[in-house]
Amino acid sequence: MRNTKRLFLSMMMGMVLVSGALAQEEEDEGVSIEYSDADLAAVEKIKEAGALVLEVAQNDNRLNVAFHLTTAEVGNEQVSLVKDLPFIVSLNLRGTQVNDEGAALLAGMSGLERLHLEKTGVTDAALNHLTGLENLKYLNVYGTEVTDAAIATIAGIKGLEKVYIWQTKITIDGVAKLKEKRPELKIIPDLVVEKAKAEAEAVRKAEEEKKKAEEEAKKKAEEEAKKKAEEEAAKKKAEEEAAAKKAAEEAAAKKAEEEKKE
Numbered sequence: 077m078r079n080t081k082r083l084f085l086s087m088m089m090g091m092v093l094v095s096g097a098l099a100q101e102e103e104d105e106g107v108s109i110e111y112s113d114a115d116l117a118a119v120e121k122i123k124e125a126g127a128l129v130l131e132v133a134q135n136d137n138r139l140n141v142a143f144h145l146t147t148a149e150v151g152n153e154q155v156s157l158v159k160d161l162p163f164i165v166s167l168n169l170r171g172t173q174v175n176d177e178g179a180a181l182l183a184g185m186s187g188l189e190r191l192h193l194e195k196t197g198v199t200d201a202a203l204n205h206l207t208g209l210e211n212l213k214y215l216n217v218y219g220t221e222v223t224d225a226a227i228a229t230i231a232g233i234k235g236l237e238k239v240y241i242w243q244t245k246i247t248i249d250g251v252a253k254l255k256e257k258r259p260e261l262k263i264i265p266d267l268v269v270e271k272a273k274a275e276a277e278a279v280r281k282a283e284e285e286k287k288k289a290e291e292e293a294k295k296k297a298e299e300e301a302k303k304k305a306e307e308e309a310a311k312k313k314a315e316e317e318a319a320a321k322k323a324a325e326e327a328a329a330k331k332a333e334e335e336k337k338e
Contacts, residue, residue: 106135144170152178160184168192194218200226216240224250231257
């Protein structure tokens with residue numbers, strides 16, 4: 077019996093080790109892109125334009141490209157440098173002069189997973205060029221002129237997992253429609269949820285204030301009742317003392333009168 081148990085444990089440990097080895101092998105394999113001379117030349121031009129270019133990871137030589145840290149002016153011309161490069165995973169254009177025309181150049185970036193367009197000149201029209209980016213998971217349009225008219229377009233970006241819409245023209249009704257179309261999509265801020273939280277907070281605050289007012293009214297009533305009881309007790313005591321004094325005076329007067337008669 078013991079030998080059978082040991083054999084079973086050995087088999088289980090072997091399976092765990094093999095599984096771990098396969099997982100490690102898959103992790104170590106990563107992603108390796110064979111860059112052509114033209115690709116390398118394109119990357120150099122991107123760097124010369126002021127972009128920060130970094131590999132995704134040690135075992136993933138795809139690229140993250142960020143223009144938002146450069147002091148140079150960045151607009152549609154610089155965006156044309158990344159056009160149609162499938163090995164760019166993340167592109168950060170935050171605070172640049174890029175507009176709808178520049179956004180149109182992004183349509184061929186098939187490998188793009190993260191796109192920062194916050195604080196740029198893009199509008200609803202820009203998002204029409206992103207619906208073909210099947211790998212796009214993250215989109216940030218914070219501080220832009222994007223409106224509710226773009227809701228259907230955003231919903232049409234099939235792989236999208238998270239979208240930032242803070243300080244845009246998208247309303248709570250627009251968010252509600254987007255949630256209806258894409259319930260799994262994480263919307264930041266979620267105006268529907270925030271409204272519900274605000275309403276719940278208002279109710280909580282009102283109930284808290286009502287409870288506080290009731291407690292204060294109860295305390296005041298108790299204090300007034302106590303004061304009244306003390307006043308009545310003092311009055312009763314004074315009356316009793318006055319009656320006792322009068323009785324004593326009457327008794328003394330009667331005694332004095334009797335003594336006089338004697």
